[in-house]
Amino acid sequence: MMNKLKYVLLIILVISISCKSKQTSKSVDKITIKESVKQPNIIVLLCDDLGYGDLGSFGHPIIKTENLDKLASSGIKLTNFYSAAPVCSPSRVGLLTGRSPNRAGVYDFIPGHKKSEDNRDLVHLQAHEETIPAMLKSVGYETCLVGKWHCSSQFNSDKQPQPNDFGFDHWMATHNNASPSHKNPKNFIRNGVAVGEMEGFSSQIVVTEAIDWLNKKDTDKPFFLEVAFHEPHESIASPEDLVQKYLPQSKNREQAEYFANVENMDIAVGRLIEYIEKNYGESTLIVFSSDNGPETLNRTPKSIHSYGSPGELKGMKLWTNEAGFRVPGIVKWIGKETYTGTFDKVVSALDFLPTFAELSGAKLPNRKLDGESFNSLLNTGDFDRTTPLIWAFYDALNERRVAMRMGDWKIMGRLEVDDKTLPNIHNLYDGNEAFVKSAKLTDFQLFNMKEDQKELQDLSLKELEVFNEIKKEFEIQYKELLDGSHVWVREN
Template sequence: MSFCIRTLALVVTVLCQLAVAHGADESSKETPNFIVFLTDDQGWGDLGCYGHPIIKSPNLDKFATEGLRLTQCYSGCSVCSPSRSAILTGRTPYRNGVWRWIPSGSMYHLRESEITIAALLKKRGYETCHAGKWHLNGKFNSDEQPQPDNHGYDHWLATQNNAAPHHMNPTNYVRNRKAVGRMEGPSAVIAANEAINWLKGRKKSKTPFFITVWTHEPHLPIESAPEYMKHYANIKAEGIRQHHGNITQMDDAFGKLMAAVDEMGYRDNTVVFFTSDNGPEGSGKTGRTRGSTGGLRGRKRATHEGGIRVPGIVRWPGKIKAGSVSDTPVIGSDIFPTICEALGIPLPGDRTIDGTSLLPLFAGKEIQREQPLYWRNHLAPTQYRLGMRIGDWKIVGSDNLTSFELYNIAKDWQETTNVAAEFPDKFAEMRAKLIKHDATVLKEGPDWWKLDKPRNRGGKKSVEPAAGKDTTGDFDVVLGANITAADFGYSMSPQTEGLAFQKLEKPIKQTATIRLKYRSGPKTGTTRNGAVVIGSKPTNKDSFKIGTAIGMNQHVAFAGGWGNVGSVATKKASFEQGDTFQIEVKLDVSKGTGTAVVNGSMFKFVLPSNVKTIEYVGFYAKATTTEFSAPVVETK
């Protein structure tokens, strides 16, 4: 996938006060310059200064000692194009229209009606330059859609998406609407050198400038120059050598740009903000997709921390204390209002700006947000497509806003425990705020997202099994299996998913307790899985399961089919061959919460918001012969 929000290595260079030697005159000393350096698919843990034990990143490690290292820096999305749009506009992607990664030739683009920071600064007399990946239109280098010059850039060297055929000697760069052809060297170094040469060649050298350098590294297809791979010669796996070498390659390009800024006397007047467009690609265990999340849950495309938390470093001599560290959550859309406040430019009043100025943070003060940190990603697993963070609390939700999880990031930065049931009031508050905020965002942006159905990754459309048979006469609806009498009461042997429902005499609207026991059939040999199933309708997609996933060593609660197993709640457990399970499920349907105890092990869960009543109760199993008892239901 060539499309994701590449590591958003933003370098916001703000020339403020005292320019050195042959830099600017008195007027330019008072006017900051800006550089946004953005990387592609670089994970939160993909730098030495973020704890990577192997990767060599000497320039960025040194840079971190000279400025402010942000430990909770977020990209605007967990894929590429949307994150880039958030940086330039200060607006969340679904609001500014770049709701998805943009394939070549597609209709999607950053509209000219959006106000970019480059265009805003150009009107203020700045000279502007972009070098590297663009990925903000489908029809690149065409009059049919806006190009970088339409968004405020005087000079640009760019590609539509990835460097082709890879990062070495790319052939697809375009400079100011003219194809360049093959260029020698690593793509990141080419982009950095373009910015350097543009800086040195400016005729109005005393004019303030704004530069964005957006590297392709370390996005696939990864290709690293031998000089950068030599640092990893003792590593046997070529994929690791290539990936780590790609980070070092990008680091060298960054170092070259910073050295040029020093040489031209701009250092003390420059705010540099470095970040990435999203988390690392792939599993991190195969091929060249070896990026690190630093232990965070999820990776690129995920709304969990590993997909959106990225490196972020800001240097501003005289304004930011060297070697400082902040755990204040910040996001890519904060760049726009930060630059505006630094220059005294009022924010556009005819649209919502989602970011907030970081100037108070640079001075060691707290920042105040009018808009919450918010993410919506069409490529995230369906059950985790949205996210919002306010303070220490983060909520993630499904695409249809029926399933949610709540995390306290300050206490659980790896998002291991959904605490929605433990903090029902906070959960209700966050859920209501997310639903309301999401509606306002979708209403303000263009309806392009309605025209192109997002992919259903992982989330997994529930398959409805065919009707089964009940030879006992005790069940009202049977799907995907035949029910026969057995020692425990009943047995089912589904090839895929099997469900047996009994219709309750009276629907459950308040509280209830459900008990049953189950085990794998005697001929199965090993314990596999089983669950209580409840629902307002006797279908797979509309029902909710609470039980055990033996092969996963977990107790689970999930809505819909097996593809969503563990999507609502999980708890680690260990099992022995031939185990018998006794489960007790306590429900409070009015509050949308529940507790399950399986063989003494307790876990909590939250019911989907569309579960208002429970009319059917029964048993569920996946691809295994299972014996189970009749469910016993007690209501108050």
């Protein structure tokens, strides 16, 4: 009798353990599903040469940008947002990698392939660089690029890595600008195949491509989508009805075309947001920005429409003063409650990669990153970066080509060799490496950006204690960046 009782108790114990095991298994399954649901879809909207003051929500008195203004008012408006460089190619490389573009060896815009003495023809985003789309693919994301690439000198060639080599499942892009203009462009490549002339305007074309890609997705995997608009970079072309709308408020037709160009981009953004809210409204994070500041009117023969606004900031595209790389920034998480409002602390495009890593559960690349996750901003409305932002743009139009933002302070310096300003340089290569590295930082200026965003009052003498502290950090940061910068060497 006792043995039978023990046997029964043993069976009950086994059944109990089995049930708990199944419950644990079900619990794990639920956790796995829950974690999967937590991964947001992520969209990066990136304009080309859009100035800090070109949106209605950032102070433009004429241009209508209702969709982006709504995104800013319902999300987070970033008033101290910085691109990775004051010109296109390095800015895009910095965004994709979370690293200063100097580390990747992209110092200036990348021209088409033509052999040059300074090895500029070699410049491209190298295969070993780890990017946002590749990182997100590692945790189950599907990925797409539409618009502008401009991260290689040999586009759509097997001699250099292309968008698909950096994690984009689907891509339809141009090397640089839409050609011959935004209207009916002829130079798009889709997954390695030339598309030919496409009817319509570039901003609408790329959004249509993005929506088509999303419609064809046959999985429930989260997605990463980069929409790299060509607008409002020259050569500008805009819908005539929008041009006519702005003519009465413009100096000339060229200015009206610029205003219309920005609004047409905003209309395209509105189409995409409407689609996302309807089809992916449960959880989609959208970030919007520009690759650099506005082009200077008539700086080149093509820049006849370049009426972009720096707002109250000093400088323009290609400057290390604020308007060169301080650009509009907007963050909106559709489907999730986050902090909303205007945020005036420093955020950078370099921060996208580490932020997306934290939100998706992806591992950070095992290399030096210059960005930091701003996930705390989404959750609590606060974010304080622990390291400064530094830019070394050797082809800047202003004299002080190295700049650093540290909290409320910005310091700038000129590079000098043998008492002469370092000449403008497009690329760092073995022929000028020693020369560039011998240059000394000098002729400093210090600005309090919280009180003087126009950079009018140099405080290097008035705030001597602060200046000495920040100057010391500036010199450390620049040396570290220079030591880690890629040098291009021609192998044959």
